[in-house]
Amino acid sequence: MTGKILVTGALGNVGSEVVRLLLASGADIRVADRSLEKIRACFGETVDAVVFDFQDRNTYPAAFTGVDTLFLMRPPQISDVRNIMFPALDAARGVGVRHVVFLSLIGIEQAKFVPHYKVEEYLVHSPMTWTFLRCxxxxxxxxxxxxxxxxxxxxxxxxxxxxxxxxxxVRDIAAVAALALQQPGHENKAYDLxxxxxxxxxxxxxxxxxxxxxxxxxxxxxxxxxxxxxxxxxxxxxxxxxxxxxxxxxxxxxxxPVTGEVERLTGRKPxxxxxxxxxxxxxxx
Ligand SMILES: NC(=O)c1ccc[n+]([C@@H]2O[C@H](COP(=O)([O-])OP(=O)(O)OC[C@H]3O[C@@H](n4cnc5c(N)ncnc54)[C@H](OP(=O)(O)O)[C@@H]3O)[C@@H](O)[C@H]2O)c1
CATH class of the missing domain: 3.90.25.10 (UDP-galactose 4-epimerase, domain 1)
Incomplete structure (x- = not known):
């Protein structure tokens, strides 16, 4: 996979580790979260950074334009994903985002009431390809x-x-995310991590x-x-x-349950x- 990668929740537990790994590998990334000041303090002045808020549609164009691949996390505060996250995903798809790596939950298949289930369902039915990291x-x-x-x-x-x-x-989740964001072969796959x-x-x-x-x-x-x-x-x-x-x-x-997915995918033990x-x-x- 080539092209720009957008990381949402970039100051969060997982997102910040994803950004670190992608920066270290020289990937073309854009870092998105609600505070530009904090992004700069965390990742420096030169990183391509953008203010992004799922609840503010005005922030979508600057975040998604020119992006090929998206690392998507659901902020814990957002439960109404239909009204708050789906419009963002519609906007991403509309400007050409092709692949979404989504931070999900292990066992989500049996938890239809959990917001992540609805996001997975949205992605499965969208023309974008997806990778689910069910952690x-x-x-x-x-x-x-x-x-x-x-x-x-x-x-x-x-x-x-x-x-x-x-x-x-979360550093092991980020390692799998970095692979799914940068390499082909992870499209339309769900990993229990x-x-x-x-x-x-x-x-x-x-x-x-x-x-x-x-x-x-x-x-x-x-x-x-x-x-x-x-x-x-x-x-x-x-x-x-x-x-x-x-x-x-x-x-x-x-x-x-313990799965061997981290080792199988990254080649090293969690x-x-x-x-x-x-x-x-x-x-x-
Ligand atoms: N914790 C677990 O054991 C576990 C296990 C499996 C899956 N998960 C899932 O992982 C996700 C949380 O990941 P995490 O722990 O890496 O996140 P996190 O550390 O809680 O970070 C969330 C980030 O998202 C930002 N944010 C909040 N509201 C936003 C909005 N409206 N628009 C854009 N960004 C927003 C936050 O910024 P502010 O600081 O400004 O709020 C923060 O930087 C959840 O969906 C959770 O269900 C968690």
């Missing part, structure tokens, strides 16, 4: 959503019971404790306790509800949870 839980949730509880209270507070999670490092092992949260807390040199405890709250804690902390209700729902499916064993904790250790200090 397991990000390791990086622990240094973002759960950072404060680990850093300040030395605990992990998720309602997953004894179930295991095949955590994946996981890490190389599934851990329960006692094991995850154990690795954190060993690497950080202090005890991190897995609290194992009930789903209701989890929801209440997040409401009290000021997490928006819908967001807290979605998180609870996702952790409920984990609790039922949905996040346990990062382990221990490697991830070592690389991010300063975040919880």
């Amino acid at each position: 397991s839980f990000f390791m990086q949730n622990l240094n973002t959503t759960h950072r404060q509880e680990i850093r300040e209270r030395s605990e992990i507070f998720v309602p997953t019971g004894r179930a295991r999670t095949s955590f994946i490092d 996981t890490g190389g092992e599934a851990l329960d949260y006692w094991q995850a807390a154990g690795v954190l404790s060993e690497v950080l040199g202090r005890t991190i405890t897995y609290r194992n709250p009930s789903p209701v306790q989890f929801l209440i804690r997040h409401m009290r902390q000021g997490t928006p209700f819908i967001f807290a509800l979605v998180m609870t729902g996702l952790y409920l499916s984990t609790r039922n064993g949905m996040a346990e 990062r382990t949870f221990r490697q991830y904790v070592q690389d991010y250790a300063s975040v919880w200090s």
Whole structure:
């Protein structure tokens, strides 16, 4: 595949790693997110950067014109994808975008109510080709959503019971994305991406404790306790509800399967949870 690549959500967990890899490989890219200032601070003054907001159609032409391939992520705040994301995809298609690599969720085939399902369906029925990266839980949730509880209270507070999670490092997702954005052969394919092992949260807390040199405890709250804690902390209700729902499916064993897709596609093993904790250790200090 040749031509310009547009990366949406470029300041996010996955998007920022995608941009780093594409810049390192010399690809022709345009970096899109809601703040030009932050893009410049992150990727420098010379990168082709554009303000892009799914909710502002005026930002579409500058973002999509001249673009061949799109890295698409659904911002977690957007649930009405039909009215907010489909117009952007229509605009992309209208100016000649040919291929879309979409950051999706593992198990999405069975979750018709989840926004990603609708985006996948849109793409399957569009004339554009697509690659779906159906990812397991990000390791990086622990240094973002759960950072404060680990850093300040030395605990992990998720309602997953004894179930295991095949955590994946976003850097491995980005490696697969970079291939699908730059090489032919990934058109109209869906990849289930996981890490190389599934851990329960006692094991995850154990690795954190060993690497950080202090005890991190897995609290194992009930789903209701989890929801209440997040409401009290000021997490928006819908967001807290979605998180609870996702952790409920984990609790039922949905996040346990391990696939070999990262290694098959990139030729190297996915990062382990221990490697991830070592690389991010300063975040919880
Ligand atoms: N976390 C997981 O375990 C997991 C697993 C599988 C799939 N996923 C999916 O991955 C996606 C999230 O990826 P991520 O973690 O890389 O994202 P992220 O870190 O949450 O970053 C989202 C980025 O999108 C930007 N953004 C917000 N609203 C926007 C809008 N209206 N238009 C354009 N950009 C906007 C944000 O900018 P601001 O900073 O200005 O808000 C931010 O830079 C979600 O769809 C999620 O469901 C997550």
